[in-house]
Amino acid sequence: MIVTVASGKGGTGKTSVAVNLALSIENVQLLDCDVEEPNAHLFLHPELLKTEPVYTFIPFVNQELCDHCGVCSKFCQYHALFTSPNNVLVFPELCHSCGGCMIVCPKKAITETKNRIGKLNFCAAEDLTLVYGELEIGKPMSVPIIKAVKKQMDKSKNVIIDSPPGTSCPFIETVRGSDFCVLVTEPTPFGLHDLKITVQVLRKMIVPFGVVVNRAGVGDNKVYEYCQQENIPILLEIPYQRKIAELYSRGIPFSQEMPEWTEKFQTLYSDIGKLVKK
Amino acid sequence: MKICVTASTGTIDAQIDPRFGRCAYFVVVDSETMQFEAVPNLASGASGGAGIQAAQAVANKGAKVVLTGDVGPNAFHALSAAGIEIVTGVSGSVKEAVEKFKRGDFKKTGAPTVGDHAGVSKTQR
Numbered sequence: 001m002i003v004t005v006a007s008g009k010g011g012t013g014k015t016s017v018a019v020n021l022a023l024s025i026e027n028v029q030l031l032d033c034d035v036e037e038p039n040a041h042l043f044l045h046p047e048l049l050k051t052e053p054v055y056t057f058i059p060f061v062n063q064e065l066c067d068h069c070g071v072c073s074k075f076c077q078y079h080a081l082f083t084s085p086n087n088v089l090v091f092p093e094l095c096h097s098c099g100g101c102m103i104v105c106p107k108k109a110i111t112e113t114k115n116r117i118g119k120l121n122f123c124a125a126e127d128l129t130l131v132y133g134e135l136e137i138g139k140p141m142s143v144p145i146i147k148a149v150k151k152q153m154d155k156s157k158n159v160i161i162d163s164p165p166g167t168s169c170p171f172i173e174t175v176r177g178s179d180f181c182v183l184v185t186e187p188t189p190f191g192l193h194d195l196k197i198t199v200q201v202l203r204k205m206i207v208p209f210g211v212v213v214n215r216a217g218v219g220d221n222k223v224y225e226y227c228q229q230e231n232i233p234i235l236l237e238i239p240y241q242r243k244i245a246e247l248y249s250r251g252i253p254f255s256q257e258m259p260e261w262t263e264k265f266q267t268l269y270s271d272i273g274k275l276v277k278k
Numbered sequence: 279m280k281i282c283v284t285a286s287t288g289t290i291d292a293q294i295d296p297r298f299g300r301c302a303y304f305v306v307v308d309s310e311t312m313q314f315e316a317v318p319n320l321a322s323g324a325s326g327g328a329g330i331q332a333a334q335a336v337a338n339k340g341a342k343v344v345l346t347g348d349v350g351p352n353a354f355h356a357l358s359a360a361g362i363e364i365v366t367g368v369s370g371s372v373k374e375a376v377e378k379f380k381r382g383d384f385k386k387t388g389a390p391t392v393g394d395h396a397g398v399s400k401t402q403r
């Protein structure tokens with residue numbers, strides 16, 4: 001089963017839920033797709049086994065063959081190319097690696113070259129394996145890294161994915177193909193607002209989902225009312241408790257110190273299993 | 279010599295539109311005759327790469343100088359590569375700007391004056 005843990009905004013405790021869930025069940029592969037700010041490893045203190053660079057392909061212009069006709073830059077709908085009277089400039093951060101410029105260049109002056117955008121880290125913490133992607137500073141290209149992380153998916157395991165926050169391309173790329181999506185939210189007006197947007201996206205993508213309410217007790221009842229109206233299952237409530245907050249701030253997954261929570265996360269996982277089968 | 283001024287409408291009396299990549303028009307003025315051509319900026323609504331697209335349009339028109347308010351890093355890089363001189367911080371009308379330039383009142387800008395995406399409002403992003 002592939003379960004993505006997501007939230008409409010950052011700071012809702014999404015990673016904490018993903019990590020506690022991963023530690024409570026067996027045979028787990030955790031994929032951290034929050035490549036702009038991967039932090040699952042900060043809770044797990046895993047051993048780093050190896051790293052691998054992630055590349056995209058960008059055009060390389062052979063200035064000797066090029067006659068500055070401008071066909072390539074006119075073609076590129078992402079405006080990643082600029083033709084000046086004496087050379088062609090490539091703007092790697094705008095290139096989507098479609099390869100079109102190579103095809104349209106009448107002089108065959110364009111070949112591809114590798115552009116390093118980040119890396120994958122392969123880790124292990126006891127029997128749990130963790131793969132997390134890391135974007136190089138200043139490279140606004142999280143989707144190719146997310147794809148690279150997801151390529152490492154081992155379907156013989158219970159796969160848990162920590163999604164980037166929000167509902168834009170990186171989230172969609174992450175949740176695509178999941179059997180279930182756990183939405184972590186706070187019972188506040190902001191939490192509800194982001195939850196509603198995420199629900200719309202998931203309904204369009206036809207990914208089944210349920211809600212985990214984190215810091216239950218801090219806000220109002222609106223999230224609960226909304227879920228009831230919309231027939232969205234509330235799978236778990238994590239109360240706002242000093243001990244949980246303290247463990248969180250020390251980077252310790254709270255189920256490790258509060259064993260009753262291991263059981264609750266196991267129940268959460270089996271409940272998800274039942275919902276997926278339905 | 280052709281001078282390109284970023285403008286809010288397509289005339290020589292138009293006010294300068296300060297955002298290079300997102301301006302409404304480029305008014306390309308021949309500094310000898312003061313004849314001009316107005317070119318709508320197709321990049322003004324582009325979601326990314328507006329600066330480069332705009333720079334390409336300006337380079338294709340054969341302009342040698344750009345007079346504008348602010349220019350971002352990509353556009354700056356592209357315009358410089360095409361050997362186009364860039365003057366930022368310009369305001370007033372297109373005509374005034376060109377005349378000031380001819381009198382030598384401006385000095386060339388040596389670096390981008392705004393960051394990436396500066397001309398994009400939050401909602402557009």
Ligand code: SF4
Pocket residue numbers: 061065066067068069070071072073083088104105106107108109110
């Ligand atoms: S299409 Fe080919 S020849 Fe023409 S400008 Fe681009 S790289 Fe040069």
Ligand code: SF4
Pocket residue numbers: 058059075076077078079080081094095096097098099100101102
């Ligand atoms: S590969 Fe595609 S996106 Fe990249 S520069 Fe060429 S045409 Fe543009």
